[in-house]
Amino acid sequence: MTEVSRQFERMVRQAQVESRIPAVSVALYRADRAPWTCTVGSSGGAAPLDERTTFRIGSVTKTFTAVLVLQCRDEGLLDLDDPIGAHLDVPEHGGLTVRRLLSHTSGVQREPYGDVWDTLHTPQLDEFLADLARAERVLPPARRFHYSNLGAALLGQAVARIRGGTWAEVLADRVLGPLGLSDTSLAPGPESATGYLVDAYSDHARPEPNTDLGALGPAAQLWSTASDMARWAAFLADPAALDPAGAVLRPTTLDEMRWPLTVTDEMLWTAGFGLGLILVPQGERSSRGRSAGGERVLHVGHDGAMPGFLASVYGRRGGAGTPGAMGCAVLGSSGTGVAVNELSHQLLAASARDDPADIAPWTPGEPAPEPYRGLLGRWWGEGFEYVFSWHDGTLQARGATDPPGRPPAIFEPLPDHPDHPDILRTISGRETGELLRLTRHPEHGNVIKMHWATYRFTRSQETFG
Template sequence: MTDQPDDLLPATRRALLHRLATVQAEGRTPSLVGAVVRDGRTVWTGARGMIDDHAPTPDVQYRIGSITKTFAAVLVLRLRDEGLLDLADPLERHLPGTAAGDATVAQLLSHTAGLAAETPGPWWERTEGTLRPELADLLDEQPLRHPRGRRFHYSNPGYALLGALVERLRGAPWGDVLAREVLDPLGLTRTSLLPRAPHAGGFAVHPWADVMLPEPLTDTGRMAPAGQLWSTAADLARWAAFLADGDPRVLAAETRAEMRRPAAPAEEDWSAGYGLGLQLRRRDGGLLFGHTGSMPGFRAGLWVGEREGVAAVALANSTSGTPSPAALAADLIAIVAEHEPPMPRPWRPLADLDESLLALTGPWYWGPQGFTLRLRAERALELVPLAAPGGPGSRFRPGPDGTWTGLDGYYAGETLRVVRAADGSPVHLDLGSFVLTREPYGPASAVPGGVEPGGWRPA
């Protein structure tokens, strides 16, 4: 028996549909479809349309705009994981001859390459890709708008270059690689570069009158990796489940986690950021990761609530309108979290125990500052300040050489090493050159710079 029901409660489903219907009415949207994912499966779908008793199904295709970038990023990171490139590599090393050759792969993924936001010439979203047949057509001769790596500046041509990079290293068109390596393994049978029936038509709604104008449906050619894809609520729900829970056939768990870490420069108290192909939002103390999307006639939003364990998708066939599908997707997550908060996982003891690791647990001190070292499953360790015993700590993953590597916070990537006496007993911990001892500033032989011989004393 599980603590969380497979399906949502009737009151939750009613609240979700009410919110979707409100957004469709207030945003004057021809049609709107949404989906909610929990524990890897779709638990709710809803839709509203402008025609009575005729709403889109989760199998109707919509253009998803820049949500396409999440697919492009996964393809690039697969290349990195296979050792075919490094994120620090300049683009020129693998794709010579572009005006952005000195930008690194990581900078292109995180929109920190300083490139122009759009292509030169006519607006690429409303014109055929045949107007930009070559990579040289994607950027002008002076493509930089900002110094490399200094700030976040969204660049659609940057993702077109990443798609060309995938083509060069795979030796096949970007769309073919996407289908073979991502869409087919995940069963995303209704996601495609060009529309397949049934699909929605795209419309602009007049800002001051309830009338509509059809928008053009274009093939953007080389700009496809920036925003070309068509998909359905059902397929994007599966994609959200992948971004949340993963599939090792497509991408390692560590790489998925890397995607949602902030990669672009951000303020200390940031509310919005960008990782490697994923937008990041802070909302009500939690983190949402995913992406928004728009193309003429279409808008889309996909968010995963990290804390809530819930994802949501919303698709609309209108160029503009408020509230947006992206805001709706975030609202759907919040509604589920409010009505059906996730149950904490039950506490369970460790499956096995290494006595030498148990001996490491308990208080340690960096100078006079106290920490608690906790033993977690699979030989992992967690270091928590004594001043905040219930708060989050720094996690460390065990390595094959008997050391641990920091996973988050100040110690991310740093090495934790146990220094032992001749009899094997732990003397102190070396954490990136910081020495942690069992007592404040002791033993003196382990503390860099030594300790005053007189020891602790009253004033």
């Protein structure tokens, strides 16, 4: 065992003791190392606690449902701005859009009609859909973040209707199978952990019931191992590394899912929501809104809670030392073991810091194409200086004072106008979607000015006039 592994195990054991969690299972996945796993405690059943022990992952299930929805979008089976009623026969709330439901900004109430978490009566599909007529719209659409299990369940049932099967069948066929998540299922098995309520004022732990969620399954039904979930988290952070052919989802679609659509708190902005994914910026914040080292680090994934269980499943993007395809899962068998929620973030940060990715050597590349060689270097726009360069086969631009971790703008010639290399489209970074137009000297052919998103860029600083 390496010194770093000992450090990680100590972190897990400390969390298990401090939060008094009967069983904790942790896995760390990264593309450049063998997977690391650790279990502490007892499963509470006949089978011993080990890395094959499954735990309930609760709302981490929503990330799977979100991927299924985006698969349908990519195949042209739905649009994110479609009303849910276009894909599911509902008596009420049919106008809520897919995008609003994914980002928890639809305004629909949190749970289905009735006291589900008091009675533990979860409706089957017919009852679930019929009871929508009694569910409230508690906020106007797009007003603010409002978490909704009801909304996530609607999305899963819509996918099932579109695909002509059950949500479970579609999930197994289109996600679990292709990614090799063989230990992820809808029900507990013989090696599953028992979930507990740990008494606040004694060491007594009482078993919680295992509730089948019925039609609410797409919101929180799944069981899994830490190893499967760490791999899933790595996929959410770096899909090209685990799914290079894009069989499950295109990397650009995951980029879209990770774009923040709302924040979960109006004052602190410590977390946001994309399309079905929780986004948690990391690092000590400076007064100018970036980490002290200028790095941009994001943890993307989801937390989960069910009676007797907590789960935290996140992948890491950005920052010095972060390897490709990095994900961590922490699963615990206590509904009050709150250390679970922070331990995944702590382990991701510690792994990048104390066991950083190897530094690949720089190697020379091909020169910029002839039409773009003369425009490389420094330009001025709106009174600020920018640097245009050629890296990794693309024309790029960044502010001269941008921190190292800020992604550059990247340009591509218009694919439908190959004979016009002087008009390019911004495909990522600043001004995504906007045009960059080059103006050349009528005699010498060198680029003398540019217009990016209609703003003039020149070699020297100029007034707008």
